[in-house]
Amino acid sequence: MFEITAENGRARCGVLRAGGHSIETPAFLPVATKAFIKTLTPNEAKETGVEAIIVNALHIYRKIFDAVVERGLHDFMKWDGIIFTDSGGFQSIKKFPARITDDGVLFSMPDGNQEIFTPEKSMEVQRAIESDFLFALDDCPSYPYTRRRAEEAVERTIRWAERCQGERNFAILQGGVYADLRKKCAREIAEMDFFGFAMGGLCIGEPKEEMHYMVEVTTPLLPEEKPRHLMGVGSPEDIMACVKKGIDIFDSAFPTRNARHGTIFTSHGKINLGKGNVRGDAIDEECNCYTCRNFSLDYLNYLFREKESLGMRLATIHNLAYMNDLMTKIREEIRG
């Protein structure tokens, strides 16, 4: 299911397979937190090169569980590709207050009732919706945290990981910005029976250098042959740097959120749309995406000035195509 096809220093190329689909790594996964990539149809996403996405299992469970279980998540959202599901702590999102206890993640349903995701319940939900790759339930402290809180999270994450093992499952590694905690967590969980290992609790407010250093010290402790996922990292610069430290898979809302807010990535830098002074024909001469093939920069900028959702969509398509081009180039560079 995961095969390494090339190596270059600590960077690797690989192929990840599931359910008749495959993705080449290093890969970037856009988020479809609520079972949709905001503004896009599944086909539009696939046309940009996206082959795998990540959905939040807790969201699905709270909002639309029955209809999703009935059809399976792939059919429900018509995603003909690989689906990763995040176990869904969500403790850092203010308007959706979930609380961590030793038993699991406590949250309120839309009707106000309290429920709990134990490690077992989280895996059961992810299996029920027919996820391709499941994530263990973890304790992810929100930033800023004390060392004491980071220690507690590591202990709990290790205990829970034992109860979330499985052949299609990724463990999540915590440890805050403390190298010793990151290492301890990685060493203990690396021994367990997981398909792959994900680093969590990064890119949530800590300085960039600390994030990079945590990746640096963790990847050498993980089994060579298994895929490594870095959660929440999605800027082109961070991805390029972390591939060199041995990361295979990234997921983040960064390119799509930027697009909806009018920031597009191009071969000649970022463009902030919706301003009066943005003028021109080609959006990005080096891009061959649907947006660049069909529309002018003048028109795209005008759509943002008018706050028209078509603009957000066209920008999302472009940024995802940009990410796809970036990952292709990264893989070519690794292969040499």
Next chain:
Amino acid sequence: MFEITAENGRARCGVLRAGGHSIETPAFLPVATKAFIKTLTPNEAKETGVEAIIVNALHIYRKIFDAVVERGLHDFMKWDGIIFTDSGGFQSIKKFPARITDDGVLFSMPDGNQEIFTPEKSMEVQRAIESDFLFALDDCPSYPYTRRRAEEAVERTIRWAERCQGERNFAILQGGVYADLRKKCAREIAEMDFFGFAMGGLCIGEPKEEMHYMVEVTTPLLPEEKPRHLMGVGSPEDIMACVKKGIDIFDSAFPTRNARHGTIFTSHGKINLGKGNVRGDAIDEECNCYTCRNFSLDYLNYLFREKESLGMRLATIHNLAYMNDLMTKIREEIRG
């Protein structure tokens, strides 16, 4: 450019041609007021069967005139089909206060400067952006209006129509809900050199029966061989009724605005999306649009519950396909 191909009572079928494109009438035109059909790409609209749209020339002039003149409106918005342009009174829209004087429509530019659309200026702008069918500048009183105001509007509309004649131009007929004023306006303008005749100032708040009666008394006064447009009318029931009174072309935001607000038209009635009790697989068994072919009612309803713009788009596609099917059926019925 307009040819009647079948008649049935006062109802007619025809073909309207411009710039290498043609539409069959009776036809429904979705609005692309600001040079986009809200939420849709041009291709998506065309796939629903849309062949002609209507854009507001005053909006273009205020917001993005230079870039549009540079490319022509078709290329700017990538619309490979027929474009009608409304002359753009806009006196009834509160947040965009335009004022009518004997000279023309007075409005403020985004920079605060006042400008005026005289009849000549309005035609010049519509020609400059390369509209296929231009609308004369008219005086459209906002509802409710006094008889005195309706009389004034008719006088002014007739005077201005004389200055807006042209072989690709539609006159606009006013007269409020007063049959004698409607008739007077129609009789005088019918003599002028226009490509077609549009009824304006209806469906703006007056009782439905009055709207229908105004259409009833007006169409017999218009030249048989020329196309008749009813502005702002777009509900399936009103369209069916007014086709029988001899109307060939309709434009309205009704189907697209309803879609964005979660109301879709189906072969078994309206569905209000975004509610907890909407469940099911097929959206409309009799519809073959992109939305119905690809997504379940459960998923579409869920997108509306989550206020996701993809939902508004899929609903817009469906409602426009519904309108296209309706117009096809209407034409078939006329042909018998």
